[in-house]
Amino acid sequence: MNAEPDFLANLRTELSSWRLWVDRAIVLGYALLAGLFVVAFTLAANWAFGLFEALYSRHAWAVLVWTPVLTAGIVWATRRWFPGSAGSGIPQVKAALHSEFPAGRRGSLVSLRLTLAKMALGAASFAAGLSVGREGPSVQVAAGVMQHARRWLSPGSSVDMRALLVAGGAAGIAAAFNAPLAGVVFAIEELTGRLEARASGVILTAIVLAGLVAVSAFGNLSYFGVIRVPRLGWDLVGPGLTVALGAGVAGGLFSRLMIASLTGSPQRLNTLRARWPVRFAAVGGLVVAVLGLVSGGVTFGAGSEAVKQMLAGHDELTPLFTLLKFIATWITAWCGVPGGIFAPSLSIGAGIGETVARFATPDMGPALIAMGMAGFLAAVTQAPLTAFIIVMEMVDGHSMVLSLMACAMLASLVSRMISRPLYEALAHHLV
Amino acid sequence: MNAEPDFLANLRTELSSWRLWVDRAIVLGYALLAGLFVVAFTLAANWAFGLFEALYSRHAWAVLVWTPVLTAGIVWATRRWFPGSAGSGIPQVKAALHSEFPAGRRGSLVSLRLTLAKMALGAASFAAGLSVGREGPSVQVAAGVMQHARRWLSPGSSVDMRALLVAGGAAGIAAAFNAPLAGVVFAIEELTGRLEARASGVILTAIVLAGLVAVSAFGNLSYFGVIRVPRLGWDLVGPGLTVALGAGVAGGLFSRLMIASLTGSPQRLNTLRARWPVRFAAVGGLVVAVLGLVSGGVTFGAGSEAVKQMLAGHDELTPLFTLLKFIATWITAWCGVPGGIFAPSLSIGAGIGETVARFATPDMGPALIAMGMAGFLAAVTQAPLTAFIIVMEMVDGHSMVLSLMACAMLASLVSRMISRPLYEALAHHLV
Structure with missing residues (x-):
């Protein structure tokens, strides 16, 4: 006492x-x-x-x-x-x-x-x-x-x-x-x-x-509304694993590209960037503009609109969109503008999930898109808990907690073989 | 690189x-x-x-x-x-x-x-x-x-x-x-x-x-089903604060009682418990049985049934139930049987919330009950994050995250003035 x-x-x-x-x-x-x-x-x-x-x-x-x-x-x-x-x-x-x-x-x-x-x-x-x-x-x-x-x-x-x-x-x-x-x-x-x-x-x-x-x-809205998922069964395992591995590899590559571009030794393109940063940014902006025109405008901005379209099932362009968005996000960051990669990463991940969903039964679409978002974000940041909880809260998908958790963890493990943690490496560069 | x-x-x-x-x-x-x-x-x-x-x-x-x-x-x-x-x-x-x-x-x-x-x-x-x-x-x-x-x-x-x-x-x-x-x-x-x-x-x-x-x-069910809360407004602040403070004080007292009973120096009742543990348990069991009979059976067991009744609005006995459940849970733990206090704590907390809800507008009931659960559990364990997340997941109350978080934090701060953290103290006793 x-x-x-x-x-x-x-x-x-x-x-x-x-x-x-x-x-x-x-x-x-x-x-x-x-x-x-x-x-x-x-x-x-x-x-x-x-x-x-x-x-x-x-x-x-x-x-x-x-x-x-x-x-x-x-x-x-x-x-x-x-x-x-x-x-x-x-x-x-x-x-x-x-x-x-x-x-x-x-x-x-x-x-x-x-x-x-x-x-x-x-x-x-x-x-x-x-x-x-x-x-x-x-x-x-x-x-x-x-x-x-x-x-x-x-x-x-x-x-x-x-x-x-x-x-x-x-x-x-x-x-x-x-x-x-x-x-x-x-x-x-x-x-x-x-x-x-x-x-x-x-x-x-x-x-x-x-x-x-x-x-x-x-208002107290979920970012992307509530995802209605069907009762998830064992048939989700195959497509889910594919999404997790795909998102892990893509996210690891993205993270490695970002680290190389933003902290890499000044050689080739980075020499140009260091010498003429403003001209480099102008060229980068031009590339992003061209990518946007090629994609019909969907790669501009954060990409939330594209994710909503995918969740609603309007997804003619997804595989191309995913690749272009990946490049546009990387180029944007390389230019050195103030701006984050969370939302673009989520839309790239959604694109990965939707691409895999084309080969699975159609009603799995929303679940695989959500898993792609969590997986890619987890691979890029190597912070799996934050990634899956953000996605869970964004789609209000309480019933998907376990699948999102597993996907984020796997993708982050795969990414760890490819790249250092992105924010860690960038922060280390600043210290 | x-x-x-x-x-x-x-x-x-x-x-x-x-x-x-x-x-x-x-x-x-x-x-x-x-x-x-x-x-x-x-x-x-x-x-x-x-x-x-x-x-x-x-x-x-x-x-x-x-x-x-x-x-x-x-x-x-x-x-x-x-x-x-x-x-x-x-x-x-x-x-x-x-x-x-x-x-x-x-x-x-x-x-x-x-x-x-x-x-x-x-x-x-x-x-x-x-x-x-x-x-x-x-x-x-x-x-x-x-x-x-x-x-x-x-x-x-x-x-x-x-x-x-x-x-x-x-x-x-x-x-x-x-x-x-x-x-x-x-x-x-x-x-x-x-x-x-x-x-x-x-x-x-x-x-x-x-x-x-x-x-x-x-099955992927929430423990207590989904709580439908009305749009929460500023009128929740007064009752919510009352619940948080009430749960904090009650939880702190409960934690202090438990620590004194389970680790306290052997004096008075604890001398009896140390000398004749089995007889002490028999008397404790008798007290729990009497409390159960007095309450019409609702204090027996984990108490989840009582919470469901409260959430459904059948709550004639709540204030008495809360007190009796508090005593029954404490006596049960004092006896030294293998058994936890999470679920009983949740039902005590629900009782506190429901008691306050009688003085507020009726449609606040479920929200205040959920806040009572999170608050009392947070006060007992002084682990506010776990407490509010458990309750959020149990009632699938995503829209209540902020109120649950605030309530759990406040209750845990109040409890910290009254008692040491329960599990910490009990674990320390075992080392």
């Missing part, structure tokens, strides 16, 4: 230390703010992509000029003023959390200034029609907001910079995907590697509040 | 080392076996409780003899032959994983022999009508099966005893609740405190296979 907490003493401490409550209110306030920023970024990205779509639908060929010019402009502005905002945003937060990263330089990777830049330049990438996602950037956006809380907290507060960064990153994933569970698991699997009782309170608070803001803004 | 994995070399290693594949097959086989054992235990527990219910419905007063005699018998057999099988099973697995626990004594807490004993004596506790759950015991049952794999694995295998114990425990939760996600999070939050890439493969494998066995046996 002697080690039991003294409830009355605890209660007295709680009620008498007003500073503790001010600190708590500050954290709560910043968590709400982080949610608001992610919502604002979502609205901005959607609006910007709407602009692009309007242009494309009226003057399709104009994108051959528009996309290269805007891409070059984004890369120029990024390199000139906000180098820390290039790319996904997840490696930046991971690097800032790295134990060997000097605390003084943290502001170069995560700050309120970078949050605003990421929102503007990320939205511009959508306006350019590039193959980007807004989920990775949301991690950096929300972490940049949350870390700002530190300067108002009392010096003795138990909430340190690490906890705020992790909480912000988790809140970003939760609010961007409307997937609170994925936020929790992302924090553990990708950001900290462990679960500390003290930090988990801050993380959960941030996720709940940012998630509430997102739900208030967009 | 130089640090990239060499795919062909990796593939060659994979394909040439048959021992690796034998090891993998062994782990897969044991994971399936663990699932089968949990299924068998579930069937046995249900069958045994059916026996009790048949007796109670025909000769209600006979339980005043039956329950004390059987309880005494169970405690006698447990103490005589299988002392490691007493109680929930989760503290045993936690203690076996403790870094200071001598590896040689591990067999006294987790073994195939204890698995079989736990199944038989656990089922007998159900036959006695005690207020027990089968989820905690399932953790020990499955971990006992999984750890047995170690003796067949090659000495160089990367799958060590720790990974097997964690995987077994996680598979036990996943298969017992049909809640694979909860299994993952339980492994991280309660068993290891961290996520290791190597161990997570074994954990996921075990969860997927044991989960598949359970789904094949019982």
